[in-house]
Every structure is written in C-alpha cells, then in structure tokens.
Amino acid sequence: MAQTAEGLHCGAVEHILVVDDSRLQRRIVSSMLKRWGYRVTEAGTGADALQQCTETCPDLIVSDWMMPGMTGLEFCLQLRAMNADRYSYFILLTSKSEKDEIAHGLENGADDFLTKPVNAHELRARISAGERILQMQRELQDKNALITTTLDELQNLYSALDKDLIEAEKLQQSLIKDRHKSFGPFDLSLMLHSAGHVGGDLLGLFSAGPNHLGIYAIDVSGHGISSALMTARLAGYLSSASVAQNMALRYDDDGRVQVLPPDEVIAKLNTAVLDELKTDLYFTLLLADLDLRSGTVRMAQAGHPHPLIQRADGQIEQQGPGGLPVGLVEGARVEGFSTTLAPGDRLLILSDGVTECPSPAGKMLAEDGLAQMVDTLRPKRGADFLNGLISQLTSFSGSDDFPDDVSGILLEYRGGAAKDPLAPDNPG
8 A cells, every 4th residue: 555645545556667768758757656656667668568567567557659679569469468367557658649549559458548748637647547447357357256266166066966966866766676577477667767867756666465566656746856855755655665664555454465445545645745744745646556367457546647558459548537646635535446457458657757748849749649659669568668668759859858757667468377476585
C-alpha cells in the first residue's frame, strides 16, 4: 500500500513500469508517479522492459511508442504473447494523433494512449481508468479461480459418487442371482437394464411350497438411489431364503409351506409399506404363483403392465384387471386372476419401461407395438428372446439409453413332467 500526498493509495495499481529511451522523459513521468504514491521502475529499451516483466510483472506500464530497436508497440505485442498470470495495463505515449494509428495500437494489445508532452492531470486520469479495469479483471480472475476450485471439488465428489454407484449397481444386479433357470418343463429367464447405474426395477422368484413357484416383478417410482434402496427393502418382503420373512408364504398346522393368493399378498404389502416404510415412493407389482404340475398361473396386478401370453399357435393375449400401485392408498385391494399355460405357451411380464418407451418422434411403443415385437421374435427362446427384445426396443427408440428402467420375466412351458419346487441348496 503506497502513501500519496492526499493520503493512502489503495487501488489495483501499485507498481508502474516507465519505458522510454529518453532519460529526461522517464524522470519527468516517474517523478509524477512517485509523488502520487506509486512504486516506479524504469527501462530505457523495450528489450530491457520485457526482461523486467519476465521477472516481476508490473500492474501498469507507461511506454513510449517510438524507440530504437524494439518499439513500444512491439514490446506490447511480445508482452501479451507471454500470457502472464497477471495482466498489465498498457498505456502508450505517442506524438501520433491519427485515428488509424491509435486503432492499430489498440488492435495490437495497448489499452490506452497519452500524447506527448505528458499532462499530469491526463496521466492521472488514464491511470485511474486503468485501476478500475484492473480491479474488475482481478476480481473476475479470483472468481474464476474459485469456480475452478469448486468445479474440481465437485468433480472429485462426482467421481466418488460414481464409484459408489458402480458398486451399488453390482449389488443391485446381484439380487437377481440367476438369469436363467429350468424347473422341469418350465424355463424362466430374467432381464434387468437400469436407466442409470441403479434403478427401481426388481425381479425375483421363490419356492412357494410343493410344486409351486413364486414370481414377482416390481417397478418402484423413479430410478435413482432412493428407488434402488426401496427395491432392496422389498426384496426382503419376498425373500427366497426365509419363509418367515416372505409375506407370500406361511406354515400350515402341519408345518408345511403354503403360498397365499397373490391378491392377499399385495394387500399385506400395501399395509406394510404405508405403516413401516414411511416413504413417498410407491411401486407397481405383478405377483404370480405358478403351479408346476398343471401350468396354472395365479396372478395379481398392482398398477403393473398387463402380462403378455403368447400361445403355442402364436396368438397373443394381453389382459388383466390392473389395480392401484402399492403404497398409494390405505386399504387398497387388487383383483386376482389366473391363466393356464399349455406346452408351447409362454408368459412375458415386463415393466412399463418397455411399453412406454418413446420413439424419436415421441410416440410410445404401447401394447400393440410390443405384440408386433413378440410376434417377430416368436422363434427365439430364453435369453435370445429377451436380447432380441432389447435390440428391437433400441431400434424403435433410436438409442439403447432408455429413459426408464427396462426389466422382464419370460416363463416358457416346454411340456413334459413337472419338477419339484426349488430345493434348499438351489434358492431362486
């Protein structure tokens, strides 16, 4: 902070470099600046001035234009080419008064001009203007530095979050232990494609007593972290590892496992979600009980898309009573329904990420579009069928970056002898 005749000088300019091949002219200008409280250094040539700037960058430079060797404008050009961290305000001293000459100087890096002989009041006014500009420039530089630091911190945070989400994705995908399993004449295939690292869709199966298999498809509202945490909690309600924890199962008086009707299970889940979880999230659900001996499938549908049945002759059925999602309305109940699969039939349960997938023009696939895809894929089986469905959905939407989670269960009945339910050493 420099001392002036009027008091303390506290502007953006403290150090001024005076460049002129005339010693007398340098001393005249320097003496003015020193009286006003500035720290002043001098240079007799452009080359000497440039060397000084490489060592210590001044706040402001007052330089003669016409000098032997390196002119003031050439010095200005080389100074700007140095790309110094600190910007020096550059005033050219000149006897030139033509507008073209002044424009040429401004185009080549000069900030202002002052005609010789130097008038003290005019010089001080030019310096004051330079101080205002430098002050704004340095404030902007400080803010940019702060923004850069903040962005770096955010990037580090996002990288850490991304790493955590990748691990969460692995854990969520691990909830679906087997993507393809066979139960005697029945083949079961699963697919799960989250819109992000983690999503709100969940698929699963569980042993539901002698010759019965429980199957469920869940779609939690949203597809972010909170939805993924919700799916993990719901997986416990339909546990494949514990009869006591699974709301769809109970022990009879003889200690045998029995499966409850799917509509009753959904009612129980609705009560549990509203009473225990205390969340604004809700979910759609299709719960099914497959009789491995008869091929009968009892189902209940809580807001989930209609199941699709493709018969052995290619006929496609899409129907169901619908119902409210789970976790929206206290006491809500859904209606159970059933179908019987014959050899050659298959049942497809999909999330609304398929039927509500938009085309580039914004048109949804809908049930009719899904039926056409399934008809086209009729010769394919198991994982090949589901992969083909994803491929066709990608072609329809124009991208495999779907706006919502896409999940599905494919149950195919080959015919033949039924298999006993899941053994304890082969959980679903």
